[in-house]
Amino acid sequence: MTTVTECAVLLLPLTETVPCCVPSDGAMSQVAAPARTTSREAVRSGVVNKSRWRIAFLALAAAVLLGAMILSLGVGAKFIPATTVLEAFTNPLDTADHAIILQTRLPRTLMGIAVGISLGVAGALIQAITRNPLADPGILGVNAGASFAMVIAIGVFGIGSLSGYIWFAFIGAILTTAAVYLIGTSGRNEVNPIRLTLAGVALGAVLTGIGSGLTLLNPKAFDHLRSWSIGSLDTRSMESVLTVAPFMAAGLIIALFCVSGLNAVALGDDLATSLGANVNRTRILGVVAITLLSGAATAGAGAIGFVGLMIPHVARWIVGPDQRWILASTVLLAPILLLVSDVVGRIAAPGELPVGVVTAFIGAPVLIALARRRKVSGL
Template sequence: MLGLLAVVLALLAVASLAVGSRALSLETIFNALTAPQESVERSLVLSSRLPRSLLAIFAGAGLGVAGLLAQSLTRNPLAEPGILGVNAGASLAIVSAVGFLGVSGFAGYVSFAFLGAVLTAALVYLIGRPRAGSADPVRLVLSGVAIGAIFTGLGTALSLVRPQAFDQLRAWTIGSLQGRDASIILPLAVLTILGIALAAACSRSLDGLALGEDAATALGINIHRTQILVLAAITILAASATAAVGAIGFIGLMAPHAARRLAGAGTGWIMAYTCLLAPMLLLVADVVGRIMLPGELQAGVVCAFIGAPLLIALARGKKAVAL
């Protein structure tokens, strides 16, 4: 099944190269990737569509695994990276950098977005860390929601005080693969692989936590250390993806639930399926956004159209209980 999904992901990546305002044949795409001669098609593929496809694959995998970790850590099937305030912290950092420091250029935006996300995750853990003898994940959820709401309000206020920051806030709030600098692909790939490796190292501990704190302790699992490592993995994955493509929602909600239906209950297997399903969802959203309207609909908007009904169905379903 994983092999089949990998093939489907590869086909979607090819479709992402072919579909757009100007459709390209497979022969044209192959020539653009292999022939050294400069052409309009080669420029279109290498400078626009190929970077978008690679961004969708790495950012999608990061957002999907971050969502899985958030759901496992909080044992809440409705959780996703934004619930811990990471997206709000990244957006606030970008608005502050643009409005007060005059930062311009994508490298500067990415640096401040990542810094804001890391500091937000640390603040959320310090405020919501468990009391002695308790490992209740609800404290982390409430802390993340509260900090996220505060930072969202501050970011909106700053964007009104500093109008030049408004466009950047809007770009990161909506989320898009369009117009991103290809130079961020390698750093995003490295951070995504690092975050997924850290998440995979915590998979057995998360399986133990799913049995409850008492059972996990009896199995020799260090609950607090696991929470810190998982929160670090969420921060790395969500922050890098948010810095690269913006605060695209619902990928981290949809992909883990689809993966559970295919993989069962093991966190490691669910993570493997999520790494393939999440990029597939983001690629589909990006391609659909290109052809849905005469112009282009941002991938974050398409994900919201798909994810909002799913969220309502999960909230009303009988299985909307703690994991």
């Protein structure tokens, strides 16, 4: 029987295209096997190259984060050189510069890193779970619930220390998220992203209105909440960092358990279920992680907006739609944004701008740009 090669050689002088010729089974196998091998090798090569590029990006982001940490430790009312900053950790001395770094700026920097990671990861989780690219942690009413609980703690119980009312803020965030979840499910077995989002927005608006009214009736509460309500890393002690750190760590651990199902959930409930993903389990774990991360971040540094909105989009543009790489990138990019914003706030005005104001200046144009795009980046 004529093989493919022989058929092509015989007919090539007659026409520029090879006519149809039925090859033998052996010839078909000889042609198909190299094609499959080449295709597999190309796919594997592309995956390996993309993974290497992503790892290189994470290494670069880690280096930038280290630079942002040094910048945060050195810039302030008094500028301290980077060499002095490094010396404060390698060879601490009883000097004014080292005292400023270790006692004042180090807790502030650590709080900025912890809050940045928490808000960024919470934002990535909520965007994946609700399939809403414009969502951020505040959409579940976490900030409003924490703020309302702080108004109660300060105005009703007279608690004025951070170590006291931070627990009220955290409990308020947990209760608000639980209420949003119950309202969003409405007695059904499934969690609907649209109902969850609407319930969070509605309950957050109600709590914000009530809290604002109580604050205006109590000037003392207003004074305590002035800087906290817009988000600030100023006057944070190491005690505050140690108070919120366990809850943030628990939220990150839970996020790791649900990250495997986020890629499937982002495709839609029906397709995710057909792929074998447990959609409800992923959403429940995600909501718990969001509550812990956002509640602890809000309790520790106040209502800082737009970090959870911007960073997941930036990560998605750089590393692609894989939620595992998005979360890994967010862990590095979010604290960079928060630390740099905090440094800008220290030098942008004669006094100091709270970090929440700086992130709002950056985030508002980003939100407008995202809303005006015809097609927001896919989840």
